[in-house]
Amino acid sequence: MEVEVYIYKAVLNDLYLNFQWMDNSTALIQVKVVPLMNTLWMGFGLLVAGLAVRTIVWRQEPIEAKPREEIGPAPKKADTRPTAKDKEYYESKVEEELRKFKQKKGK
Numbered sequence: 001m002e003v004e005v006y007i008y009k010a011v012l013n014d015l016y017l018n019f020q021w022m023d024n025s026t027a028l029i030q031v032k033v034v035p036l037m038n039t040l041w042m043g044f045g046l047l048v049a050g051l052a053v054r055t056i057v058w059r060q061e062p063i064e065a066k067p068r069e070e071i072g073p074a075p076k077k078a079d080t081r082p083t084a085k086d087k088e089y090y091e092s093k094v095e096e097e098l099r100k101f102k103q104k105k106g107k
Contacts, residue, residue, distance in 0.1 A: 011038060 008015040014037040018030035082090075 009038070012036065014038075 002021040004019045004021070006017040006019075008017070013033055013035040016030075016032040016034065018032070020028040020030070022028065
């Protein structure tokens with residue numbers, strides 16, 4: 001059995017023809033259409049070129065870290081706990097809303 005493969009390349013797809021010749025002068029033909037094959041190869045080429053640029057050509061110099069004294073002291077975190085005055089304010093607001101809700105429900 002002999003096998004012959006023909007490839008027809010177009011812009012948007014590739015056509016693969018696979019001929020398998022039998023002994024009694026007959027052939028088994030297999031046809032396959034592969035869409036966007038050229039686009040796939042172009043994308044792979046762009047990926048390789050981008051990796052080459054990133055790893056070989058575009059070497060960045062490391063940034064030297066400054067000593068802590070030159071940067072300055074670390075900022076202090078603000079105390080975000082509610083004070084007694086805040087608690088009283090929120091409790092009064094909750095009580096007011098509850099009173100309004102009860103008045104609406106009672107009507």
